[in-house]
Amino acid sequence: MTKFLKITWRNVWRNWRRTVIALAAISLGLFFLVFMDGVMSGSRVAIYGNLIKVLGGNIQVHAQGYGEKAGRSPLLPIPNPDQVLQAALARPEVTGASSRIQTGGFATSRDASLPVAISGIEPEKEAPLSLIADHIIEGRYLTAEDQDAILIGYTLAERLNIGLNDRISLVGRAPHEQMRTRTMTVVGIYRIGSPETEKRNVYMSLAEAQSLYDLPGQVTEIVVALNSVGNEEPTVSALRSSLSGVEVDSWKDLNPALLNAYALGDKIMGIFGFIVLGIAGIGILNLMLMAVFERTREIGLLSAIGLKRRQILLLFLMEGTLIGVLGGVVGAVLGAVVVTIAGSIGFDLSMAAEASEMMGLLGTYLYPVLEAGPLVSRFITVIFISALASLYPAWQAANSQPAEALHYV
Incomplete structure (x- = not known):
């Protein structure tokens, strides 16, 4: 496996310009999604917190x-x-x-x-x-x-x-x-x-x-x-069990419309994120297909010296996945740094504060919030899409006939 990793790393940088373009697409796509997740999380925290202050309590x-x-x-x-x-x-x-x-x-x-x-x-x-x-x-x-x-x-x-x-x-x-x-x-x-x-x-x-x-x-x-905010259920359950003749509800129970609006927003962000990362995956697919065509004779040589089809498949699959990992790491780190900095500075929303009810509850400043769950989820999605995009080129390389590949010009 160590040899495969060394070969994969070398192959990734054989055409470094094309690799850098693919990495840039993945990194920028993931950075944008991490930043938008931070903005969504920050707005959710602000709106929920201010709503609770208006209601008088959780x-x-x-x-x-x-x-x-x-x-x-x-x-x-x-x-x-x-x-x-x-x-x-x-x-x-x-x-x-x-x-x-x-x-x-x-x-x-x-x-x-x-x-x-x-x-x-x-x-x-x-x-x-x-x-x-x-x-x-x-x-x-x-x-x-x-x-x-x-x-x-x-x-x-x-x-x-x-x-x-x-x-x-x-x-x-x-x-x-x-x-x-x-x-x-x-x-x-x-x-x-x-x-x-x-x-x-x-x-x-x-x-x-x-x-x-x-x-x-x-x-x-x-x-x-x-x-x-958000951890009301244990308290609600405890009060319900210890009190009689009363109804105990959290702010979530009393404001389902607001929760549904954010749930819809999360779904839209999920679909949008998959599209953005899917576009980056197309870049990986193109890169890997070009690599297969350029290295057809090399693939034939690998088959001729005894490398099995599954090993060739694994080699190209690892190459595409490694590009996804590298791009994901860069995008995740860049997004985390920018969201952290923006979270300490905030964005002035005073000009748009009265545009709608939700904008009013946001307050005059929005502070993005970095959450580990969405960040890890986006990173895993990048790796999955990269591996998926590499699957067809890897399969095509593994099924090349050695005799034809060695005579390919």
């Missing part, structure tokens, strides 16, 4: 039956909320937990009326992890003592034609489908670059929501924040 706990009526934002008080909070905070991966009241309603000014999602929150508990609290552009964030005070988004303020310290009527659905109305003062306006979120979500203190919706001392939702 996990949400509701009363039994909430899931069936979620579209109507039902006000179902959670039985024993203190027990839920204690069970959540007892787990080491939990960084915080807070209580909420969630319902739907309308925000009305003199100029317009728009449907909104109304959240009564514990400001001091949510502020350290809240994307909203970090993006107050006018006024201030909420406090636990606030009464008749509301925090709204920039887009909603524009649509209602109101500003800081203006008053609006807030209509919300209380238990038993009753509607409650209260005039509120705008104490703060937030802007996160996501128009749909800014238009839809308004916030008040939990105490104010309990008073407005006649739920003294009660809550309808508990949000649980974890120290990482």
Whole structure:
């Protein structure tokens, strides 16, 4: 095998210009895919992280039956909320937990009326992890003592034609489908670059929501924040097994559309990657076919001195595979270095932040993330395609007739 490797290495560089062209095609193709994987991973981390900050946590706990009526934002008080909070905070991966009241309603000014999602929150508990609290552009964030005070988004303020310290009527659905109305003062306006979120979500203190919706001392939702994104299942399973009378869901369960969008993106990237590497494989196929034609007499000589067909097949197969390995190593290393550097610097997205809901959740900077799994997968795919592209030329070389090959001109 050592002799075969030496011969393979020598043959690879016999026509070094052609080999360099093939290596460049493979390396650039793999580099591009590694870089795009890094961008996709970075955008996924940013969007998921910011979405969780808007939701209030990785996990949400509701009363039994909430899931069936979620579209109507039902006000179902959670039985024993203190027990839920204690069970959540007892787990080491939990960084915080807070209580909420969630319902739907309308925000009305003199100029317009728009449907909104109304959240009564514990400001001091949510502020350290809240994307909203970090993006107050006018006024201030909420406090636990606030009464008749509301925090709204920039887009909603524009649509209602109101500003800081203006008053609006807030209509919300209380238990038993009753509607409650209260005039509120705008104490703060937030802007996160996501128009749909800014238009839809308004916030008040939990105490104010309990008073407005006649739920003294009660809550309808508990949000649980974890120290990482994507590892919610063990915590969800543990809470489900230790608590009764509640529904425990992760942010993934509550946002399937976003996950489906990224799953579709991954599939498209997979197909696109196979096409890019397939083009590089065609280059290897062409290179190996030229090598077979150029070395026909050499192949005949190898057969004449006793080299078996399978050995000739192996020799040419190793040659094409080695080109794939070399190109893969260069492309993978180059891609890893560039993604690592870009991940520390980031890309400024401020100009495109309001182009769509997802772009808004990305934030103003995108930091590519290098993940070992996709990198190794791309590298193995390169080797596989290189070996596959070399198979036909190798088979053709192995089936050359020695007598004809020796007289080939």
